[in-house]
Amino acid sequence: MNINEIRAQFPTLHREVNGKPLVYFDNGATSQKPQSVIDRITQYYTDENANIHRGVHTLSQEATSNYESARKTIQDYIGASSEVEIIFTKGTTDSINLVAHSFGELMQAGDEVVISAMEHHSNIVPWQMLCEKKDCKLKILPMNEQGELLLDELDQLLTDRTKLVAVTHISNSLGTINDVDEIIRKAHNVGAKVLIDGAQSVQHLDVDVGKLDCDFYAFSGHKLFGPTGVGILYGKRELLEQMPPYQGGGDMIKEVTLEKTTYNTLPHKFEAGTPNIAGGIGLGAAFEFLSKLDMSALVEHEQDLLDYATEQLEKIDGLKIYGTAKTKTSVVSFLIEGTHPYDVGTLLDKLGIAVRTGHHCTQPVMQFYNIPGTIRASFAFYNTREEIDRMIAALDRIIPMLKD
Amino acid sequence: MDTITEKEEAIIDEFSIYDDWMDKYEYIIELGKDLPLIDDDQKTEDKLIKGCQSRVWLSAEKRDGKMKYTADSDAIITKGIIALLIRVLNNEKPEDIAKAELRFIKAIGLQEHLSPTRSNGLVSMVKQMKMNALKQVS
Known part of the structure; x- marks a missing residue:
């Protein structure tokens, strides 16, 4: 199974946003569409x-x-x-x-x-x-x-x-x-x-x-x-x-x-x-x-993306992941101490990275954790580790800008 | 004293030196950090403008014939944009504020933050600032 061959079938994944190649991590909201x-x-x-x-x-x-x-x-x-x-x-x-x-x-x-x-x-x-x-x-x-x-x-x-x-x-x-x-x-x-x-x-x-x-x-x-x-x-x-x-x-x-x-x-x-x-x-x-896809291989790939993103995000100082269940799909919701999700989401967008911020239409979940919302990166099988690296690099750049 | 339009022109000028988005935002964030805060005990329900993404507090009064605004937000970019709005509208006559078109927001490329679908409280804040001014006109 070749992820690049799958990516090639999704035209939107190949556009630029704000002058940067798009990294699309808002699959929980909607997925991109294959050419077929x-x-x-x-x-x-x-x-x-x-x-x-x-x-x-x-x-x-x-x-x-x-x-x-x-x-x-x-x-x-x-x-x-x-x-x-x-x-x-x-x-x-x-x-x-x-x-x-x-x-x-x-x-x-x-x-x-x-x-x-x-x-x-x-x-x-x-x-x-x-x-x-x-x-x-x-x-x-x-x-x-x-x-x-x-x-x-x-x-x-x-x-x-x-x-x-x-x-x-x-x-x-x-x-x-x-x-x-x-x-x-x-x-x-x-x-x-x-x-x-x-x-x-x-x-x-x-x-x-x-x-x-x-x-x-x-x-x-x-x-x-x-x-x-x-x-x-x-x-x-x-x-x-x-x-x-x-x-x-x-x-x-x-x-x-x-x-x-x-x-x-x-x-x-x-x-x-x-x-x-x-x-x-x-x-x-x-x-x-x-x-036509080998779903079990793709599920494995998505789990790898989840594990990799979780591991990389946890290295960021002051970052907290919400939702740490033993069985999880490729969704990571997080907050970074001293920053607001709206600000992080806005700046990630300027670097070409699409995530969702806010309560994700689950206000009771936000009330449970007593938070206004989260930053959510949600992956599909066409996403890659390289894209996660780009998000991490972007966060490393953004966080010092936002903190006092 | 600068008119509203002159202050807008000055902001457009300041922003023209940034050709990179991140530099522009860095500047907005600095403005947000410099904005005088509303004390937490002043952040009452009646001053709160609820947005889905970020919250805004606004308080307005008229002194010596001019409007005086203070505002705050929990999001720093929202706060930076508030700082620009306050800089333009503060100390102006209510009738001038009510008819201000605020073209600078678009000119510096920040209109997305004033889109009603963005739901960050800013659109409602601008409306509220004008409403406050209008109340003083009559």
């Missing part, structure tokens, strides 16, 4: 554009077939048992909101939802809204200083009123890989369903929803080398069948009269309106790109 995905979207709009489903003309049938074949590619990749379990959404946030709305309709006052202390706002707010609307109770699974969930405490939180446990597979701000197998097992023991927020996972881990036995799995296309504005909700078929639709409109109906509507079958029941066709096809291309 860009070309596939261009090809769709150049040659194949038509509205899908129910069109009798050739173009529409071709577009439908390409869109549905993307669904099949994604189903195969994540190990779902049927393509009807793959719902196209706008992204992770949309997927979670769909579940909060439609699965939420099956909940009664007094029912309980469990989330964890390290969730992204998009896996907190929909549940707060649901609990307020349905008079349900939201419980929080706590974490320790290292950023590891206290799984023993889950036993106390789960009751016969727990209807859903919604946790992230990987923390976007701390990098922790959670033991979702154990969470799913424990939740199922009390009859609760489990939603896994996989926004940070499919690009870093070998995710198989069948093996996991989770009930829902939500992720975004743009973080795994696909386009923005498209994502997936995987749901177990029997659950999706029971849930009422999310939004009403075209495509999700079987028959409409002015008095009553019957709904379409899965997955279309949850896909009202003209979908993001180019996005879906582009996401299919991203999965085709991924399936």
Whole structure:
């Protein structure tokens, strides 16, 4: 496996920023796109554009077939048992909101939802809204200083009123890989369903929803080398069948009269309106790109980047890493004593290095550590040790400027 | 006394000697370090302008017909830019402040810090400085 050959397929990685070659360490926010995905979207709009489903003309049938074949590619990749379990959404946030709305309709006052202390706002707010609307109770699974969930405490939180446990597979701000197998097992023991927020996972881990036995799995296309504005909700078929639709409109109906509507079958029941066709096809291309790679070798490379960055960063005086779990993906969040993340991020950018600063949409995690935010470097498999060296050299230059 | 525009021109002039980004920022950071601080006990909620990335405290009053501003931030680059804004707007008449266009920010290449999406409190601070001045005009 040659990282340079992989890098060569990502045009954005070869541009300059502020006169310096770009070092892109903001993969937790979004990944860059390989040429094959860009070309596939261009090809769709150049040659194949038509509205899908129910069109009798050739173009529409071709577009439908390409869109549905993307669904099949994604189903195969994540190990779902049927393509009807793959719902196209706008992204992770949309997927979670769909579940909060439609699965939420099956909940009664007094029912309980469990989330964890390290969730992204998009896996907190929909549940707060649901609990307020349905008079349900939201419980929080706590974490320790290292950023590891206290799984023993889950036993106390789960009751016969727990209807859903919604946790992230990987923390976007701390990098922790959670033991979702154990969470799913424990939740199922009390009859609760489990939603896994996989926004940070499919690009870093070998995710198989069948093996996991989770009930829902939500992720975004743009973080795994696909386009923005498209994502997936995987749901177990029997659950999706029971849930009422999310939004009403075209495509999700079987028959409409002015008095009553019957709904379409899965997955279309949850896909009202003209979908993001180019996005879906582009996401299919991203999965085709991924399936050609040796993922286990790339996971190893990402672990090497994490270990190397951690070791190099720890040498910097006054630097503290937040998120030191035993199992971590390639995300390093840190602060440097006597400096503000905004300043560090601004100056790194001037040296061509893109990192993220702030609370990373996980304000409760920042409150837990009593910090305003962090500097986060998040690596993808196309990053290199040389790029980490450049970040370290840049920090060595910046820190004396900022300190008194 | 310099007018607002003259003070802006002087800043543009000072910044014209820097052709490297890092030198320019080094200068902004120095300005930030020199900015008189607001005492911690004065950093009250009513003076706080919340940004997602950095926080800004601003206090304003009118003395002898002129506006007097003091401000602070937890981020030093934000503070450096505050120092420039204060240098331009301090001791000016409220009516002049209210109509100041502050073109120098763009001219010295710092407009990204005054982008609303940057969320560092600076855009709101400029608005607040003008609001404070406007209140004194009527």
